[in-house]
Amino acid sequence: MKLHIVDRYILSMLVPARGNYVTLRVGEEVRNKLGFTAGEIEDYGLDDKNGTLTWREGLPIDLLKREDIPKDIDLSDSEARVCKFAQTLKTLDEEEALTAVHLPLYELFRVDEEE
Secondary structure, three states, rough: OOEEEHHHHHHHHHOOOOOOOHHHHHHHHHHHOOOOHHHHHHHHOOOEOOHHHHHHHOOOOOOHHOOOOOEEEOOOOOHHOOOOOOHHHHHHHHHOOOOOHHHHHHHOHHHOOOO
């Protein structure tokens, strides 16, 4: 699946930090897949400041508007299920805690179809 920098960052934040052995192992693999390359970190000046993604000021593109070139991430349905992406996004929706930045991921994981 093609994911922009902001999508990869958000998904990495949704990977469970607690769970059983399988969840933690799969989560670690998924987090590695979603991670930024050295080139992306350098090109965009990416940094994680207390859970907030920051990037170099003056970039000619807007990362929040997904103007960067998406990266093809090999994320299987079973990995997404173990990481509970759809379930977590649905919970955010029910708690009215979704933000506009979540919408593409909500639609990508077809949260309304998950039951």
